[in-house]
Amino acid sequence: MKNKTTWLTSIFVVIFVMTSLINYTPAYAGAKFGDVPTDDVLSAATANYKGTGTTRNSFAAIIMAVTWPEVTGNHLNYTPSPMAIGRADVSSSNGKKLWADGVVSGAYKYVRAHWSAGVGIWQLDSVGLGADMSFHNAVLTNTSAAVVASEMARLYKSASGTAADKRKAAWKPWYACGYHQEVCEKVYQSIYYSPTDTLNITRDHTVSRGGGLVSKHCYNVSNPRVTWPCYKYNPALAQGYKGSWYYNPLNGSSTLEPVPLPFLTYWKTDSYGNKIEYRHWLKADTGYDTSKWASRLFGTNARSSVKWMSNSPLGAK
Amino acid sequence: MDFIRKMKVVALLVIAVISVASISYAESAKSNKVKVDLPNKPEIWEIHKHLKKEDFDPSTSPSGKMDDSGQDTAVRTLKGFVGPNYATQVNGKSVIVLSNSLNVSKSGNWAVKGLVRNETTSNIGAVTIEAKLISSKGTLLGTVSTKSIVTKIRPGEPAPFEMTSSIPVSKVASVQWITKPTAAQDNISREANIMVDYELAYGQQDYRGFKRNDPPYPYVLATSFDNLSGPIKTAQLVAAWLDETGKVVWIGTASLDSAFKNGVGVDGSATFNNIVVNNSKIAPMLSQIPYTLWVIAK
Numbered sequence: 001m002k003n004k005t006t007w008l009t010s011i012f013v014v015i016f017v018m019t020s021l022i023n024y025t026p027a028y029a030g031a032k033f034g035d036v037p038t039d040d041v042l043s044a045a046t047a048n049y050k051g052t053g054t055t056r057n058s059f060a061a062i063i064m065a066v067t068w069p070e071v072t073g074n075h076l077n078y079t080p081s082p083m084a085i086g087r088a089d090v091s092s093s094n095g096k097k098l099w100a101d102g103v104v105s106g107a108y109k110y111v112r113a114h115w116s117a118g119v120g121i122w123q124l125d126s127v128g129l130g131a132d133m134s135f136h137n138a139v140l141t142n143t144s145a146a147v148v149a150s151e152m153a154r155l156y157k158s159a160s161g162t163a164a165d166k167r168k169a170a171w172k173p174w175y176a177c178g179y180h181q182e183v184c185e186k187v188y189q190s191i192y193y194s195p196t197d198t199l200n201i202t203r204d205h206t207v208s209r210g211g212g213l214v215s216k217h218c219y220n221v222s223n224p225r226v227t228w229p230c231y232k233y234n235p236a237l238a239q240g241y242k243g244s245w246y247y248n249p250l251n252g253s254s255t256l257e258p259v260p261l262p263f264l265t266y267w268k269t270d271s272y273g274n275k276i277e278y279r280h281w282l283k284a285d286t287g288y289d290t291s292k293w294a295s296r297l298f299g300t301n302a303r304s305s306v307k308w309m310s311n312s313p314l315g316a317k
Numbered sequence: 318m319d320f321i322r323k324m325k326v327v328a329l330l331v332i333a334v335i336s337v338a339s340i341s342y343a344e345s346a347k348s349n350k351v352k353v354d355l356p357n358k359p360e361i362w363e364i365h366k367h368l369k370k371e372d373f374d375p376s377t378s379p380s381g382k383m384d385d386s387g388q389d390t391a392v393r394t395l396k397g398f399v400g401p402n403y404a405t406q407v408n409g410k411s412v413i414v415l416s417n418s419l420n421v422s423k424s425g426n427w428a429v430k431g432l433v434r435n436e437t438t439s440n441i442g443a444v445t446i447e448a449k450l451i452s453s454k455g456t457l458l459g460t461v462s463t464k465s466i467v468t469k470i471r472p473g474e475p476a477p478f479e480m481t482s483s484i485p486v487s488k489v490a491s492v493q494w495i496t497k498p499t500a501a502q503d504n505i506s507r508e509a510n511i512m513v514d515y516e517l518a519y520g521q522q523d524y525r526g527f528k529r530n531d532p533p534y535p536y537v538l539a540t541s542f543d544n545l546s547g548p549i550k551t552a553q554l555v556a557a558w559l560d561e562t563g564k565v566v567w568i569g570t571a572s573l574d575s576a577f578k579n580g581v582g583v584d585g586s587a588t589f590n591n592i593v594v595n596n597s598k599i600a601p602m603l604s605q606i607p608y609t610l611w612v613i614a615k
Contacts, residue, residue, distance in 0.1 A: 047367040073526065088525040094392075094607045128512040128541075131394065132361035134375065143372050150365035151586060154543060158585035159576040169576040172588045173514035173541050179530060244526070267375035275375050298375075299358060299394040301513075304607065 030200055031076035031191045033064060034207030034240065037121070037141035044142075044149035052156050054163065057199050061192035062156070062167055063149050064201070065184040067121040069176035072241045074183060076190060079204040081240030082139050082211025083233065086118025086125070087257045094127070095304030098257065100292055102308065106251040106258070113281040113292035114258040115306050122148045126302040128173065134267040134277040134298075136231045141209050204240070212237040216316045218266055224315060230266035232316065234285075235259055261286045264316050274298070280314045350406040351438055353472040356396040358510055364543050366584070392607070396545060397507030400609025401559070404473040407436040412444050412496040415475060420564040427461075427489045428481040430565040432557070433496055435470040442499035443468045446478050453490035459483075466555050466570065467611050469505040470498075476611070477557040477568050508546035509612035511554075514539040514588070518604035519597075536600040540571065541588040542612050550580040552614035554589045558606050566606065567599050581614075 033041075041060050049059035072078040089098075096102045098117055100110040117125050119138035122145075124130030129151055130138050137143040152170040159169030167188060171177040177184035191200050210231070218230035235246055245259070252258035262285040267277050275298035282291045291312035296302050362368040391401045402415065418432040433444050447462040459482060467476035517524050517537035531537075540554050554571040571589040573581075581587045594600040 044367075086525070128514055131512070132358075133373065137373060143368075146368050146372075147361070147365055150367055151543075154584060154586035155541070155588070158544075158581045158587050160579045161576060165576060169574070169588065172574065172576075173512070173539070175515040175524060175539070176527065178527075269376040300392060301394075301399075304392050 030202030031064075031068065031187070032079040032202050032204045033067070034079055034082065034141065034209070034211070035203040035205045036209045037080075037082065037145070037207065037211075038201055038203050040141040040145045040209060041149070044145035047146070048149040048153040052153060052166075054156075055197050057197050058192055058194065059149070059153070059156075061188050061199055062170055063145060063152060064191060064199075065187040066148075066171060066174045066177060068187055069178075069183045070123045070174060071121055071244055073244045074176075074187070075241070076187065078241035078243070079207045079239075080121040081238050081242055081245075082121055082141055082144075082207070082209065083213060083235065083238035084119075084121060084123070084211075084240075084242075084245050085116035085235070085257075085260070086123055087116075087245050087252070087259070088255070089117045089125075089257060094301050097306035097308070098303055100294075100308060106249060106253055110281075110286075110288055110290075110292050111251050112258050112261040113263070113286065113288070113294070114252070114260045115279060115294055115296070115302050116257065116260055117302060120144045122174075123176075124148075126296065126300065131300070132275075132298050135233070135265040135279065136210075136213065136267075139210055139213050139231075139233075141211075207239040211239045216264065218264055218314055218316045220313050221315045222313060227317075228266060228268075230264050230316060232262060232264050233260070234262035236262075264314060280312045282312060282314065282316075349408060351409040352406050353404070353438065355393070355403070355405065355473070356398070356471060356507065358394065358396055359545060364510060364545065394511075397509045397511065397612045398474060398610070399511050399513075400475075400557075400607070402432060402434065402475040402563075402609070404434060404436070407434075407438065407473050409436070409438050411436055412441065412470075412498050414446065414494045414496065415563075417563045418475075418559065418565050420560075420566055422486050425486065426482055427484050427486040428479075430477070430479045430557075430568060432475040432477055432565060433465055433470075434475045435472055435498070437498070438472050440472070440501035441470050442501045442505075444470065444476065444478075445497040445499070446480065447495040447497070448480060448482075449493040449495070450482065450484050450489045451491045451493060452488055458488055466568065468613055469501050469507055471507065475609070477555065477565060477609075479565075479568050504615055506546050506549055506614040507612065508544065509552070509614060510543035510545055511610050511612050512541050512543075513610075514541055516604060519594070519600035521604075533595075536594040536603045538569070538571075538592040538603075538608065539588070540592075540610065541586060543586045544581045544583070544614070546583075548580060548582045548585075549614040552581065552587065552589075552612055554592070555611040555613065556592055557609045558603050559609065560602075560606050567594065567603060569594065 045060035067080040071084040098115045100113040124138040156166045156170040159166040168181040171181040171184045214232040217227040219227045250259045264280045280293040290310040293312035362370045393403045415432040420430045422428040444465040450458040461482040463480040465476040470476045519536040556569045558567045569592040574588045577587040
């Protein structure tokens with residue numbers, strides 16, 4: 001009798017497990033996300049989820065949910081590119097300084113020395129959450145995830161209502177999440193399975209933390225012995241999905257920002273204590289007749305504050 | 318000869334006196350200005366406490382001079398304020414109307430949008446702005462008044478106002494301005510890190526590849542903020558758009574998104590309801606001109 005009961009119990013367990021598996025069919029089988037970027041999001045979620053009432057994995061899904069709508073056209077089978085740059089912000093309400101020398105024209109000879117506004121898989125922007133970050137901070141997924149996770153946790157914990165209401169509040173700053181954040185909610189439901197508290201993510205080992213951003217050492221050509229860390233951004237080398245931002249016309253148009261040619265970027269504090277972000281387009285990389293360069297004071301909107309210059313004295317190795 | 322020599326001495330003395338007087342006047346004029354402490358935002362690693370300072374602080378980068386001119390900008394990003402017209406020096410005495418900001422109606426009844434600035438050395442509350450409308454014959458046509466929308470104004474800070482009258486603008490030859498500040502209230506906080514989340518141009522049917530679902534596609538400004546001090550029950554965003562000459566062309570306000578109806582705690586953040594402008598005469602220009610933003614919390 002005991003053996004029969006055990007046998008029947010086993011049958012029921014097997015049937016229950018199989019039924020559960022059949023019922024759980026994610027809408028997207030393993031949304032793709034960079035390998036190290038996944039670790040970076042999990043690390044940022046670990047640091048920030050306490051006090052939200054969610055789990056670490058649930059909060060990681062909230063953080064990740066924004067990225068596909070923002071930079072892959074919401075295709076979950078494409079991996080968000082850390083080197084993604086925004087192209088659709090052609091508003092000139094706060095200035096035209098994103099464009100080289102402030103000249104808004106695809107025909108301008110330095111047009112692809114362009115200060116892109118939205119940067120990285122969360123499209124951090126100097127007018128918002130990216131105001132006090134340098135370009136590389138917005139690209140590298142350890143630093144960008146850390147800022148995004150903190151801001152989402154602040155919003156989530158401040159909001160009232162159900163968990164779904166709080167998720168909506170945390171996503172509202174991202175336009176791509178939809179008017180009622182329904183786009184990000186769908187992504188969230190696809191990448192997070194609450195009964196087992198698991199993330200449905202396929203790690204893409206071809207996409208690194210910087211997504212192709214290359215570490216360099218920069219120097220002033222008048223004194224090459226003093227070097228400092230900098231990064232080289234070359235959109236042609238971007239890892240992950242590029243189809244949503246790296247397309248023609250690369251020079252931009254009235255409704256499209258240009259894709260920048262390769263540039264060197266770094267940050268500095270000047271002798272006045274100002275924190276400044278720099279981007280340099282060297283002649284060797286652009287083919288221009290001068291090396292264009294530009295700077296932005298931290299905390300300011302690039303659209304109005306970027307200062308454009310020629311004859312960059314920068315070198316890199 | 319003696320006479321000529323005496324005249325030269327007199328002339329030199331006169332020149333010397335004039336020079337000293339000029340210098341004194343210049344010094345006096347300079348010394349009348351009082352430097353104010355700007356309410357600078359905290360560092361990003363102070364707002365987001367889990368960040369590693371070394372990841373976000375460029376002062377950790379070795380020195381290598383590239384451009385040491387020092388960047389200043391007329392557009393300031395401060396606690397509870399983003400925009401131009403925030404002075405670093407004030408006259409130390411009064412609240413002034415910024416005449417270049419005044420946008421007076423061109424037809425119909427006299428109406429105006431503009432900015433005042435707190436030129437005292439203390440925080441003040443709301444400012445009552447009074448305009449005495451004078452005819453070409455010097456007679457008083459009427460007096461209109463309003464209060465500034467920002468209810469705690471710091472030294473050097475501008476604040477928008479708007480007023481209307483029932484007097485035809487064609488009859489108004491000049492305006493006499495009077496400003497009366499009220500005392501600052503302790504329960505009003507300006508401790509906010511303001512962020513613009515996105516801005517949608519009027520008539521633009523899609524944004525960043527997404528079809529908009531709000532025809533006839535008004536102008537939209539979406540904003541949020543980090544609370545930088547104690548708990549607050551409510552907050553308001555005030556926005557003013559200035560044209561290329563600095564005149565105020567539109568003023569809008571937004572309350573907290575309903576998700577934050579219970580207020581915002583310490584280390585909390587919140588979004589505002591979007592500012593939506595449908596006015597077809599004004600809305601198209603709003604995405605082409607700069608905005609100034611204020612956050613006032615209680």
